[in-house]
Amino acid sequence: MMKQAIIPALLLAVGVLIPLLIGENPYITGILITVLMMATLASAWNILGGYAGQYSFGHAAYFGAGAYTTMIILSVSDTNPLVAMAAGVVVAGLIALVTGAIVFRLRGHYFGLASIAVAEIVRLVVLNLEFTGGAQGILLTDVKFYGLDLNSKNPFYYGMLIALVLTLGITALVRRSRTGYYLQAIREDQDAAASLGINLAYHKNKALLISASLTSVVGSLYAVYIRFIDTHAVLDLRLSIEIILTAIIGGVGTLWGPLFGAMLLVPLAEILRSNVLGEALVTHGMVPESSPVGMFLKEHLAHAHVLVYGIITVLCILYLPKGILGLFRRSGK
Template identity: 40%
Template sequence: MAAAGPVRSVLKRALAAIVVLAVLAFPLVFARPFPRHVMIMIFLYGALATAWNVLAGYCGQISLGHAVYFGIGAYTSTLLIREAALTPWLGMPAGAALAVLVSQVIGYPVFRLRGHYFAIATIGVGEIVQTLFINWDWAGGARGLFVPIKRPDSLLNLQFHESKAVYYYIALGLLALALGVTHWLERSRRGYVFRAIREDQDAAASVGVHVAREKHVAIAVSAALTALGGTFWAQYVLFIDPESVFPLSLSILISLVAVLGGVGSLWGPVLGAAILVPLSEGTRVLLGGTGKALDLVIYGALIMLIAVFQPSGVIGLARRFRRDRRQATGAAQASSA
């Protein structure tokens, strides 16, 4: 039994290595566009849900307006490409910086609210921003904006018309960045502070935590990571409009991915994306126009099922199964002794 621990550790590392190699080799094995597209969407929504998880899962501030930061990232990079001919690689940090600035402006009034009132306020902010962009002619208005097509394919311009393989690795990089930042926060002193605010912000304040400042830090990190995803999306589809980058349905989908996998955990949002994105994309392809809005029905049903039967998500279910198995093993060993 003493060797069980090291053996289990070696098996875990071997399994992790196999998964990493499989992910890296996927676009080399599956050359068809659709499987690559599904994986790109898994990485993108995994990154977006991980960003949302920083604010909602760790700090306890449930935002239903995160499409604001996604859209800001998409519009900032696209406008810089169109008006100043800048590379999207400069548009990414510019969009992230603007998203952080907007998040701080939004945070001052909405962080005075708690619970459901905070969530409702973020919905209102999202609707206001979407309406503004619909009516702003300088940003394309309701017609939207096309990203100028650059040829030949180039990493500098972040455009690849012949193959989605490079998009695959860039999306994977965004997910790795979001996970890396979250992992660092999770293990840092600030991560403990975030969780203290989530559990009881009055108690956290009573022991010296500057609650307002920490909330602003959480939303800044979350907004910046979300904006990076928006820039990537704009370059991937080469067209944006207020209905595609600012809708409430996008904010709900981002939050649902995290909730399905398990909020407040590192890998929960990734698991949620791995479950929900193929379901959504498969429904869209199989049913086409006849399945219009069916994805919203699926999202609503999943929200109800998770809320009633498994509030801690897939991660919570796995942890409970592992705990029950350990208890059963311990009981069996005790009875045999």
């Protein structure tokens, strides 16, 4: 047990120290916050998708539930953001229970499709209601939290770090419990699982509820961090898919895989988007700026990040079905 704790402890220490080392650098801190956020979201998704094998394509619904509930409460009252966050968890939990009651009657691909449908329903409802701000979204001008300077990004960095530690901690606990064994049994073979006394619906709902609650916490944090949300930012299908890709590329059904995936994908997306790669090649004289290749890099590489993302995903699915983490662990859990 001691040995197993060393690496997580080191990672945590690095996580805690990074903002102190890099000082006040909003750009880098912003990227790190996104890494932590995607790692937490993918880890939360992983409890349901990776361990129980129920691939939800609608996790944006729970993220959005946390974000919207928090923003609506904070924009009309001086509530403590933590209370607003808890309210978000309740709303996300309710959506999860209703979703579970409907979609867990379905298996396999049908479950995936139904989860998209539920998330789209949530998105359209929010888009068409008055008190959610409709298509305009919600803007939060001021928020207070125990005297912290919320114009700095550091409080949000640590907030996301706590969310990640919480999510990984819960995953580790679940994994070494009866529930963890039951979820994996459900993933492997539902009929066999039922014949061994496992109540399928109950355990799937349990996994969904845990997963949805953690996702909603991240949604609340994100909303207060950005202070502006609309359905495009927090309820989009694109978000659900990014969560899944992060988990798949990192390693589905492993404790550390989603964190790995986020550490790889978020900086990669940022590098491509900001065209660091193209500029570096040009400034180091590898490629003349006026050459056709140089022109191409300058003009188009920044737009190609989605393409690169897609290619990595396809390669991962073809050659690394257990994700990047699967490279290092050939066997075992």
